[in-house]
Amino acid sequence: MPAHTRQLIGSLVVALLIVVAAIAVVTAKFGPTSAAEQEAAEERLEQREERLEERQERLEERREER
Secondary structure (H helix, E strand, O other), rough: OOOOHHHHHHHHHHHHHHHHHHHHHHHHHOOOOOOOHHHHHHHHHHHHHHHHHHHHHHHHHHHHHO
16 A cells, blocks of 8 residues: 555544544533523522512511511
8 A cells, every 4th residue: 555545544534533523522511511401500590589589578578567
């Protein structure tokens, strides 16, 4: 096998490995959670905070009524 053929095959193999690595990095989850999971967690936290504020307001209204 001529040297340039081996070099061409080697270059193609390396290029393929680079493409596979790039795809793996781009499609992998970054950090412990995905963006959708992170948004859902933030939404749940906001809802909890809103419920807490509503409870505090009701307690204050009851105290004012007494």
